[in-house]
Amino acid sequence: MRPTEHGFVGPLAGELEEYIRFKASMGRHGATRVRVLRSFDRHCLEHGAVRLERGVVERWIAHRIDANPGGCRSWFSYIRDFGRWMRLAHDPDAYVLSDQWKAGSPRPTPYLLTDREAALFLRAAGTLESPSPWAWQSRAFFMLMACCGLRTREVRRLAVGHVDHKARSIDVVDSKAGRSRRLPVGDEVAAELLECDQRSRERFGDDRPAFFVTSTGNPVSPGMPGVVFRRVWTRAGLEWPQAGKRPRPYDFRHRFAFANIERWTRDGVDVMAMLPYLAAYMGHAGIDSTLYYVHASPDFMDGYADLVADAERVVPETEEP
Structure with missing residues (x-):
């Protein structure tokens, strides 16, 4: 052959x-x-x-x-x-790998961001005082996580050419397991990205190596978003937990997943029909990973078991919402 x-x-x-x-x-x-x-x-x-x-x-x-x-x-x-x-x-009897085969590596328990905390945080991110580019790019950075559910490293690695202001979309290229996807963004996120890009071009010209950069024009290091996150959290007047689970940038991704599912549940939308769209948008290979992101929501636990039990009938993935 x-x-x-x-x-x-x-x-x-x-x-x-x-x-x-x-x-x-x-x-x-x-x-x-x-x-x-x-x-x-x-x-x-x-x-x-x-x-x-x-x-x-x-x-x-x-x-x-x-x-x-x-x-x-x-x-x-x-x-x-x-x-x-x-x-x-092709084959209704095809074998689907059972749950006994898991990728392993325990995942950390998320800090469940409330609506109030998220709103205050994003508002404070837009007024951060800093001599570095974070003064104008922190709100755009964290909005991509909060409003689009991006991974922290996906935002860090976003290239200038991967943001299409006219089409209001971004390309997430070669992310986890080498997967790529194109995502539409809402008006507010698009406006924030445009303003951030314009100010960065004024400071660094048209050839900066990444969309989000440091004071020296270099790509943002892996540890920096966490440092800026805590600064913004404090500026927002939010109390930093002294014990137990503490918030981190990645918790915006958790919130994006379960907030969408809780909204669909309230609106009477068929959650099982929408899960493949959410999985595709978030860059998951299948819905198993997506279900993990919603399991920690206390308001959703009643329906979580039903979703898991019914997950086998879901179409793998479809186009982004």
Whole structure:
């Protein structure tokens, strides 16, 4: 068999190629996804696997783990998502990787930002006094996390050319597991990004290495958003917890997820139908990761178990909302 466009050659090459095209149609061009599924494709070829069955998938996983016992296992999400897509598109009996196979690494418990805290914080971010670019870029930086649910590193790595002021969209390129996505942004966020860009161009010219920079024009370091976050928190007149869980920039991403789901619940919207859109917007490989972000919301716990139990019937992912 001749290799497909993405190099698949096994019995499931056609389905794998179709799946990759499906993801690409939504702007999901992650090279890691293709590389991982090529490995699975070779496994299928070697073992003559013509269907997506449990034994085939789990033997391949066990082989990869044996080859790299201490490695990151985020690639589990790719084969799980492929299984869900197969159920929808080709084979209702296709195996979807079970929950016993998890990527591991315990996640920290989020600090649950209230509406009041978020509002006061973003207001204070717009009046931060600093000789550095944070004086005009802190509000735009944290609004991308609060209003778009971006990861901290996605905001730090945002390039100037990845912000389209005319189309009011941003490109998140080569993020977690090599995935990329294009996101529309609201009017308020778009206006903030435009003002931030204009002021940064006045200070650093048109060739700065990142959208958000330091006083020397260099990209923002990983630890700096946390430092600025605490300064803004204090400026907002919010009390910094002396014990227990303390707030951090990433908590805006948690809030974005469960706030959307709680709003849909209040409005009577079918949450299960909307979860794939939210997962795609947040850059998740599937809805399992999205559900994690909402589990900590005390107002949503009553419905959380039902969502998890019903998650198997959800379409993998669709276009961004």
